[in-house]
Amino acid sequence: MAVKPSIPKGTRDFSPVEMARRNYIFDTIKSTFKLFGYLQIETPAMENLSTLMGKYGEEGDKLLFKILNSGDFLKDVSETDFNERNLGRLTTKICEKGLRYDLTVPFARFVVQYRGDLQMPFKRYQIQPVWRADRPQKGRYREFYQCDADVVGSDSLWNEVELLSMIDTVFKKLKIRVAIKLNNRKILSGIAEIIGETEKLTDITVAIDKIDKIGIEKVKEELRDKGIQEESIEKLQPLLELKGSNNEKLQILESLLKDSEIGMKGIEELKTVVNGFDSLGHDCCLDIDVSLARGLNYYTGTIIEVKALDVEIGSITGGGRYDNLTGVFGMSGLSGVGISFGADRIYDVLNQLNLYPENISESVKVLFVNFGEKEAEASMKAVNSLRKSGIACELYPDSSKMKKQMGYADSLNIPYVAIIGETEMQEGVINLKNMKTGEQKRLTESELIETLS
Secondary structure, eight states, X not given: OOOOOOOOTTOOOOOHHHHHHHHHHHHHHHHHHHXXXXXXXXXXXXXXXXXXXXXXXXXXXXXXXXXXXXXXXXXXXXXXXXXXXXXXXXXXXHEEEEEOSOSHHHHHHHHHHTXXXXXXXXXXXXXXXXXXXXXXXXXXXXXXXXXXXXXESOOOTHHHHHHHHHHHHHHHHHTOOXXXXXXXXXXXXXXXXXXXXXXXXXXXXXXXXXXXXXXXXHHHHHHHHTTOOHHHHHHHHHHHTOOSOHHHHHHHHHHHTTTOHHHHHHHXXXXXXXXXXXXXXXXXXXXXXXXOOSSTTTOSSEEEEEEESSSOOSOSEEEEEESOTTGGGXXXXXXXXXXXXXXXXXXHHHHHXXXXXXXTTOOOSEEEOOOSHHHHHHHHHXXXXXXXXXXXXXXXXXXXXHHHHHXXXXXXXXXXXXXXXXXXXXXXXEEEEETTTOOEEEEOHHHHHXXXX
């Protein structure tokens, strides 16, 4: 008995209906990127491991999919290498390439490699799959899409304002109610400074980033476990319980961080971004959240995270400002800011809320019924004319029973069926049936094109 075929864990097949829904998301995001003047690039699915390794930390390196060298990949491996089981050393001998882990590191490599050809500031977008050798679970896959937009070569905070406006535009089009959470890395540094725990910045931010999940008491417990003094935790408490409007939060922060130069700088930047975004008018909720950290070691300024308001799910978009994207490749000092839309999580939100347009899976507008060879020839000529006019249509390939052909149209949600029988051929008309209402019209070819257009 043949073994039933399957796919690797953490990957998925998508049916035509699912692809129509996913393309709706991709097309919405892509059209917005283009509307805001971002230019599309693509990078290879695989990169040299020397490009990828060491950019995501020790844990990230373990999640990279490595590709075995072509041919005799064991030729440079000795028996000692095998016996020592030094996986890092073995990997360098049998693998030179790996699947990309994200779109950011390949983008940094792209900028450095083509620096002389790029006009700065450079606004790029990229919609491509990435791969991670992670343990598959609900909402976490080994292959998934990222939709990134970045501006490099500019320190202007108007870039942040524009990215927030882009987020608002995308979710307005998708009809998803969202809250944008906003913070600044400099504020986090200022907080660590004023409570006297500058050296514990990473421990502090890792802990407070979990407030929404575990609550304030558990956060304080974790801080104690990390060696943070009780006095420092008490000073931190008012910041963790920050409430009120964005303006009120900014005023409180200014009062609490007045003795920290870097903290005040972060507040000033945050104020500029918030005021700039508010001046444009927006539908989404904008909320300053000082517990937001998102990859602390990566971001250096603004930090952005987007949550869906009507569905319990993790972040559906995130990003921020970084000061040295290309430094790992020898080009230091190139600042940038970017965001990434989580297409797979957005897909889950739209599915749960059923927010897709009614005609989302409609690919063909009209199906021509096949009554036989002469009728099929006449129908095919009409099909050809409609296609030249940009109307998606098809001829049923076999002269099957009418019930079967109608069932085919119904199962694919084709809204119209066109009938050219012997009578229609003699009269030079086409009988058009609306599959939803059952209404029928006898039209000339030009009238049919006008009706369907």
